[in-house]
Amino acid sequence: MKSGWPVAFSILILFLSAAIGMWRYRGPEPLGMSAPADRPSAARMRKTLIALLGNPPQVHTTGTESGEQFLQRLEDHIGDLGFQSHRIEIPWDPEGQMRHPKGQVQFLPPDAVLKNLLVTVDGKSPDLAPILVATHHDSCRWGPGAGDAGSAVVALIEHLRILSRDPPNRTTHYLFTDGEEYGLLGAYALAAQETMPFRAPVFVLNFDARGTSGGVPMFETHSNNQAWVDVLINHLAPPKITSSLAVTVYRTLPNATDFNVWNGQWALPGFNYATISGAHRYHTVDDRPEIVSDRTLQHMGDQLESMHRAIDSLDAQAIGDLTVQSANDAERNAVFFDLYGITVIHFSELLQKIMALVSFVALCIVWFWPRKSGHIRLFITYVICIGISIATGFGVGWISKGILLTTPWRTSRYTPVDQPAGLITLAVAFLVTTVLLEKFGGLRLRRHESPHRLTDLNWIGSTALGVLLAFLLPGGAYLLVVPGCVYAMVRVATRRPTWAAWCGMIAMAALVGPLLTLLVQALGPWQQPLYGIVSGLIALTTMTVWCVEKEGEIRGDDRANAPFPNPNESVL
Numbered sequence: 001m002k003s004g005w006p007v008a009f010s011i012l013i014l015f016l017s018a019a020i021g022m023w024r025y026r027g028p029e030p031l032g033m034s035a036p037a038d039r040p041s042a043a044r045m046r047k048t049l050i051a052l053l054g055n056p057p058q059v060h061t062t063g064t065e066s067g068e069q070f071l072q073r074l075e076d077h078i079g080d081l082g083f084q085s086h087r088i089e090i091p092w093d094p095e096g097q098m099r100h101p102k103g104q105v106q107f108l109p110p111d112a113v114l115k116n117l118l119v120t121v122d123g124k125s126p127d128l129a130p131i132l133v134a135t136h137h138d139s140c141r142w143g144p145g146a147g148d149a150g151s152a153v154v155a156l157i158e159h160l161r162i163l164s165r166d167p168p169n170r171t172t173h174y175l176f177t178d179g180e181e182y183g184l185l186g187a188y189a190l191a192a193q194e195t196m197p198f199r200a201p202v203f204v205l206n207f208d209a210r211g212t213s214g215g216v217p218m219f220e221t222h223s224n225n226q227a228w229v230d231v232l233i234n235h236l237a238p239p240k241i242t243s244s245l246a247v248t249v250y251r252t253l254p255n256a257t258d259f260n261v262w263n264g265q266w267a268l269p270g271f272n273y274a275t276i277s278g279a280h281r282y283h284t285v286d287d288r289p290e291i292v293s294d295r296t297l298q299h300m301g302d303q304l305e306s307m308h309r310a311i312d313s314l315d316a317q318a319i320g321d322l323t324v325q326s327a328n329d330a331e332r333n334a335v336f337f338d339l340y341g342i343t344v345i346h347f348s349e350l351l352q353k354i355m356a357l358v359s360f361v362a363l364c365i366v367w368f369w370p371r372k373s374g375h376i377r378l379f380i381t382y383v384i385c386i387g388i389s390i391a392t393g394f395g396v397g398w399i400s401k402g403i404l405l406t407t408p409w410r411t412s413r414y415t416p417v418d419q420p421a422g423l424i425t426l427a428v429a430f431l432v433t434t435v436l437l438e439k440f441g442g443l444r445l446r447r448h449e450s451p452h453r454l455t456d457l458n459w460i461g462s463t464a465l466g467v468l469l470a471f472l473l474p475g476g477a478y479l480l481v482v483p484g485c486v487y488a489m490v491r492v493a494t495r496r497p498t499w500a501a502w503c504g505m506i507a508m509a510a511l512v513g514p515l516l517t518l519l520v521q522a523l524g525p526w527q528q529p530l531y532g533i534v535s536g537l538i539a540l541t542t543m544t545v546w547c548v549e550k551e552g553e554i555r556g557d558d559r560a561n562a563p564f565p566n567p568n569e570s571v572l
């Protein structure tokens, strides 16, 4: 197989990209007890977590004695730092509250009182509007909730400790809600009150957990977020884990957080963070302190500290400008995503639409310009390749789902092997699809067709889908639009499909590779067929790299098989 090296090299790039993502997204290096006092430390947070949960770690649900004891320990800790906490107690009242989650509240003890806890740190400039930081202090009924949301509670305490040494400019409110696990009851009870318990905050940072390990992604923002994202998004703590696609994925899951209230009821702009790895321990007896990873604690603390500092450093003028801009630019949202947690790229949905349309039109011109015949035959080849990719991916996905169904985890929503199982499915589906495309493509292309024309057609197909998604699902469209744009630019500028295909493929690998880890963590073990299809389509795009190399092979031109493109190649 002469096209061996491009196949191998493209597989290497993609796998390397996914591996770097997996390695980066495991979270930051945890700091010990001797960490500088102005930095969050995982070791200090762990000590607080163990003390708060009691020995042995206690389940502390709403309306129970152990719930009250946990709250008292929390108040004591806050008191030790020199801050006053005050309770906002609201009796649970289905009539007075707009949300009545079914199947949950029936387990609430009769006459339960929702005990939200508010701690206020006065700012140096009391005239500036405050910042709100929130999480929930109650655990679920099945376990002590060391991760959910103990890891967030101790991050808030660690931050209070830092601010006790160096007060912020803006007054900062810490809200520990109650009854979150019964359906966001404490937060909704606050929203049902006549007024907010404090002056309207400029921004809210909400923290929660649906797992016990890995880095802490910022996965949800308010809508019309362009102005805020531009100013704040690169203040995420490294590794900066985020994607505007995450909101779309999150809405397909049965999870909800108090952010629904802060943003939906109080209309506050904000960022929402949650741990998602290690989900098999979420809402179980195993959600204990020794299971929560140090990296998760460190990242939770870092995320809060870093973003709070960024917002706190904005003066009244800057916040005023942001508010005016947000009000004027109604319906302007940002598309954003990180590159291996190092930096976050962000641009407007409008720019994304323009990029998508321009690349699509440019590639269509490239395609129709030479007025060659054989469009239909080539189109049929392309459609068959799409069919091979989807069918193969789906098949591999079903087989791995079948294998998982033979294990004792078949009744669990999440399993300890979610991440390896998902990534193995992705890898196998990719490899099998690639082999089949190589066999089929080799046969068909050798007989009739020009591989670089198939490469162009493939990228026209993906930019066309990119245009569609830029309008329908803008948060995730960047995965197609950015690589398509790279392909179109290089293709038009150099006229070399080989170079264009490599650049487009590398852009795709950089965006998609790391995201695969988050995808399998977020969706769990039972979406293997979906992972297979995703992988099949990645293999289809990767095919453009090695099928274009076949040009030389078919012509008997060995230069095209060299690691660098044939310099004489000019085929626009």
Ligand SMILES: [Zn+2]
Binding pocket: 136, 148, 149, 180, 208, 209
């Ligand atoms: Zn929670």
